[in-house]
Amino acid sequence: MPVLVMKFGGTSVANLDRIRRAAKRVGVEVAKGYDVIVIVSAMSGKTNELVGWVGETSPLYDAREYDAVVSSGENVTAGLMALTLQEMEIPARSWQGWQVPVRTTSAHSAARIEEIPSENIMAKFAQGMRVAVVAGFQGVSPEGRITTLGRGGSDTTAVAFAAAFHAERCDIYTDVDGVYTTDPRIASKARKLDRIAFEEMLELASLGAKVLQTRSVELAMRYNVKLRVLSSFEEQSDDAGTLVCAEEEIMESNVVTGIAYSRDEAKMTLLSVADRPGIAAAIFGPLSDAGVNVDMIIQNISEDGRTDMTFSCPTDQVMRAEKALKDAVAAGQIEYQDLVADTDVAKVSAVGIGMRSQSGVAAQMFKTLSDEGINIKVIATSEIKISVLIDRKYMELAVQALHDAFKLEKAG
Amino acid sequence: MPVLVMKFGGTSVANLDRIRRAAKRVGVEVAKGYDVIVIVSAMSGKTNELVGWVGETSPLYDAREYDAVVSSGENVTAGLMALTLQEMEIPARSWQGWQVPVRTTSAHSAARIEEIPSENIMAKFAQGMRVAVVAGFQGVSPEGRITTLGRGGSDTTAVAFAAAFHAERCDIYTDVDGVYTTDPRIASKARKLDRIAFEEMLELASLGAKVLQTRSVELAMRYNVKLRVLSSFEEQSDDAGTLVCAEEEIMESNVVTGIAYSRDEAKMTLLSVADRPGIAAAIFGPLSDAGVNVDMIIQNISEDGRTDMTFSCPTDQVMRAEKALKDAVAAGQIEYQDLVADTDVAKVSAVGIGMRSQSGVAAQMFKTLSDEGINIKVIATSEIKISVLIDRKYMELAVQALHDAFKLEKAG
Structure with missing residues (x-):
């Protein structure tokens, strides 16, 4: 049986x-x-x-x-x-x-x-x-x-x-x-x-x-x-x-399947980091060793050999991340001008396997947020997901707007 | 170790x-x-x-x-x-x-x-x-x-x-x-x-x-x-x-070590049972089959081929015992004139390994109870124990009197 x-x-x-x-x-x-x-x-x-x-x-x-x-x-x-x-x-x-x-x-x-x-x-x-x-x-x-x-x-x-x-x-x-x-x-x-x-x-x-x-x-x-x-x-x-x-x-053909969010994300920025080969490893190695779950990472365009490095991690790991980075400075592994933590952010993500075969999802997502006057602070993408970091006060508005924009109330 | x-x-x-x-x-x-x-x-x-x-x-x-x-x-x-x-x-x-x-x-x-x-x-x-x-x-x-x-x-x-x-x-x-x-x-x-x-x-x-x-x-x-x-x-x-x-x-030399009692004993008597070989088995076999825990048993002297048979069992098994005996009568296995249950009794026992080597314990026990005016209904003995069935109302008195009589308040 x-x-x-x-x-x-x-x-x-x-x-x-x-x-x-x-x-x-x-x-x-x-x-x-x-x-x-x-x-x-x-x-x-x-x-x-x-x-x-x-x-x-x-x-x-x-x-x-x-x-x-x-x-x-x-x-x-x-x-x-x-x-x-x-x-x-x-x-x-x-x-x-x-x-x-x-x-x-x-x-x-x-x-x-x-x-x-x-x-x-x-x-x-x-x-x-x-x-x-x-x-x-x-x-x-x-x-x-x-x-x-x-x-x-x-x-x-x-x-x-x-x-x-x-x-x-x-x-x-x-x-x-x-x-x-x-x-x-x-x-x-x-x-x-x-x-x-x-x-x-x-x-x-x-x-x-x-x-x-x-x-x-x-x-x-x-x-x-x-x-x-x-x-x-x-x-x-x-x-x-x-x-x-x-x-x-799965027979449904919606490009986006769902909108996810996370309230407890923090954005951390290292200002004016010396940009040299191996700098990313020098920053994120100590963070990993300290048990900090780094999620999104962006690096600005380098100017005069220096750059800004931004990453997100859970809010309750901010203190641990700060300590790990300061220890790395003390050990001479990295140097930066300033470390800025923004804990008033949230992450909103659009997820769907349909993204693999259909372009324009990111563009529609950014336009929707822009139409609502929501500023995007960090963007990260994977094959089937686009995530943005925004001010936390706009989180609910963003989720609702994206749910409408991708017509998720209707089965595909 | x-x-x-x-x-x-x-x-x-x-x-x-x-x-x-x-x-x-x-x-x-x-x-x-x-x-x-x-x-x-x-x-x-x-x-x-x-x-x-x-x-x-x-x-x-x-x-x-x-x-x-x-x-x-x-x-x-x-x-x-x-x-x-x-x-x-x-x-x-x-x-x-x-x-x-x-x-x-x-x-x-x-x-x-x-x-x-x-x-x-x-x-x-x-x-x-x-x-x-x-x-x-x-x-x-x-x-x-x-x-x-x-x-x-x-x-x-x-x-x-x-x-x-x-x-x-x-x-x-x-x-x-x-x-x-x-x-x-x-x-x-x-x-x-x-x-x-x-x-x-x-x-x-x-x-x-x-x-x-x-x-x-x-x-x-x-x-x-x-x-x-x-x-x-x-x-x-x-x-x-x-x-x-x-x-x-054990070094102590008290003949009696302790006085035990049980409140929930009942005394049951079969009056005028036909006394023939195998009659005890005919009575106690069905009781055992019915799960009745028979404790003490006494049989009176036979007169004219008939005798009285008395036994004790836990009070809450009296109904089960009565049913087992009536079924045995209906099946033609036993016959008796009457069945009398007395649920107002208690058992008091004197226990001690010293009894094996010292006589007179039973006599002292019976005299002590007699001096207090307590009537003994059933007696049963083992190598190291003497038990008596008495009216329940005398139970505490009997325990106290025996405890005094055998000087149990003092170590031997």
């Missing part, structure tokens, strides 16, 4: 009633003939409680013990879900990570899945079991200790199981009903997308982060797992939610 | 403060040079919460899933205890049952420990680890599923580890400071015992049940594990609490 993976997040299993509701959704798929692998998170709030206890006990905790403690929430949900399914007369049992086993690296609290043997669970399916309930977010290291995959790791567990079991689809049940063209709280015309390409989903991280863990999307792209995001709080049809899939499977 | 096992029950690890207090006790033993195995229960209340969720989800639950859910509480405490010890700079790590592994039978929710390999933990001790924190109450079945040992099972885990690691002693930290000559709430002169023999501890179950799980005492007796019961809420000296040990190690 074909295998389906269904993942339920913390709010979807927050209490016994919600676990029952989720189990009913599983029952619908079982009735259609699927053997189902259900991946569960901890009941919402439980993981935070456990994390709090660990932090209070030991501020610089041993990550191996952290993992042993924090993974327990998923075990509870897995057992309760299996019992609920059994009550519905659906043959089911629970698996903890080490029982499958979900083999991971030893990088505790941020482990990566290396292998999921399918024999054990497939043998049970062959014997008539219809649902394997697996505790998400956890695995076991080569040393036999419990590992966790990092926050949101249950999405990654779900995609990894879908890949290992060649599942027809991986359905991620959450508290939103799909991926939108932009944030509906900012643009009321935002429209739910029926389909979105893996690459677009990754670029829309600022919208998508609340919906899907980035690593799970990367994994789905690598193994071409069809990933569906849908709400566990609504009655579902077969085409509910948003399908995240390979671009070949 | 010598190994010590220390077990902390749910009230002793109820919150982070209490875990810290328990960890300090562990630190004292580590400083003395012991390698310590700490067995922890779930934080008090957690197991009941989990059991409640399972019962609400599935009244006739799959015991395998019950075990998977209910065992999670101990895992949390084990990790937190290991982190707390690490904060005190004591090398420590946690083990879950399957990691040791604690190999048990497949009798889920009532599994028995079959084997505890010591190599894994001993190797870590050899490498400098000083404390192995093990989640109590749980193990793993031959099928690789999680098992639990039944309520109070952490005591049994502790004794089993003490046996497997040839520990010098097994200290059970709880919320009472030891085993008393009788219940201090009934007899204010009750005295804490410094030592008590395994056999006495088993017979004093009505006192001891709140202190130690019976199976753990049986296991300690079989492997001659020195078991100490002491309070985790008091400053401790080396001779604190009560040592449960082999009788050879």
Whole structure:
């Protein structure tokens, strides 16, 4: 029988009633003939409680013990879900990570899945079991200790199981009903997308982060797992939610798929840097070593052997960036006239795989912003994304104007 | 280095403060040079919460899933205890049952420990680890599923580890400071015992049940594990609490060690039973089949081929006993004139290994009760115990009078 993976997040299993509701959704798929692998998170709030206890006990905790403690929430949900399914007369049992086993690296609290043997669970399916309930977010290291995959790791567990079991689809049940063209709280015309390409989903991280863990999307792209995001709080049809899939499977022809934004960007400018070969490496090497996530970079045209260098990074890393750069000056690695930080900026991006084949998107984006009187401070482009840094006070206006300009309220 | 096992029950690890207090006790033993195995229960209340969720989800639950859910509480405490010890700079790590592994039978929710390999933990001790924190109450079945040992099972885990690691002693930290000559709430002169023999501890179950799980005492007796019961809420000296040990190690010479009682006993009498060979089997066979725990039995002298048969059983099993006996009558297996149940009785017992070598204990017990005007309804004796059934209203008086008569307020 074909295998389906269904993942339920913390709010979807927050209490016994919600676990029952989720189990009913599983029952619908079982009735259609699927053997189902259900991946569960901890009941919402439980993981935070456990994390709090660990932090209070030991501020610089041993990550191996952290993992042993924090993974327990998923075990509870897995057992309760299996019992609920059994009550519905659906043959089911629970698996903890080490029982499958979900083999991971030893990088505790941020482990990566290396292998999921399918024999054990497939043998049970062959014997008539219809649902394997697996505790998400956890695995076991080569040393036999419990590992966790990092926050949101249950999405990654779900995609990894879908890949290992060649599942027809991986359905991620959450508290939103799909991926939108932009944030509906900012643009009321935002429209739910029926389909979105893996690459677009990754670029829309600022919208998508609340919906899907980035690593799970990367994994789905690598193994071409069809990933569906849908709400566990609504009655579902077969085409509910948003399908995240390979671009070949997308029929819509909008050039731009969505408008993303990020409030917590800062713009930093090094004025009058001596322009010489290797200067970029001399600046960005120390920033990288200090753990600063540099996003956009622009270098002005050089004059008299000197130039201005501008980059963006998250607002809460500005102090760290300043220290790294001042240390580099003190070490004689770089020199500049002044360092200016502007923390009143925001990033707005237009994303769409259609950009690859169609020109004029950048021009239309700049004209739209210009018509609204919004000054562009930095521009960065990739194959399927154009990002601009603007004054933060114009962010909502920019998102709305671009959503209108690219006609995102209408399906392509 | 010598190994010590220390077990902390749910009230002793109820919150982070209490875990810290328990960890300090562990630190004292580590400083003395012991390698310590700490067995922890779930934080008090957690197991009941989990059991409640399972019962609400599935009244006739799959015991395998019950075990998977209910065992999670101990895992949390084990990790937190290991982190707390690490904060005190004591090398420590946690083990879950399957990691040791604690190999048990497949009798889920009532599994028995079959084997505890010591190599894994001993190797870590050899490498400098000083404390192995093990989640109590749980193990793993031959099928690789999680098992639990039944309520109070952490005591049994502790004794089993003490046996497997040839520990010098097994200290059970709880919320009472030891085993008393009788219940201090009934007899204010009750005295804490410094030592008590395994056999006495088993017979004093009505006192001891709140202190130690019976199976753990049986296991300690079989492997001659020195078991100490002491309070985790008091400053401790080396001779604190009560040592449960082999009788050879007991120097005290009191003939009677303690007075036990049970309120929930009922007396049932079958009047005018036809006295023939096999009649006892015909009566007690069906009672046993019905799950009635018959305790004391007396048969009156036969007259004209008929006799009265009296037995005691827990009060809440009276209806079940009546039904079993009436069914046996209907099936033609037995016949009697009348069945009389007296639920207003209590059992009082004098227990002591000294009875084996000293006569006159029974006579003194009967005289003491007679002097107080208390009528004895049923008598039963074993090698180290004399029990009587009396009217419940005299129970406290009987306990106090016997405690005085056998001079239990003074050490022997």
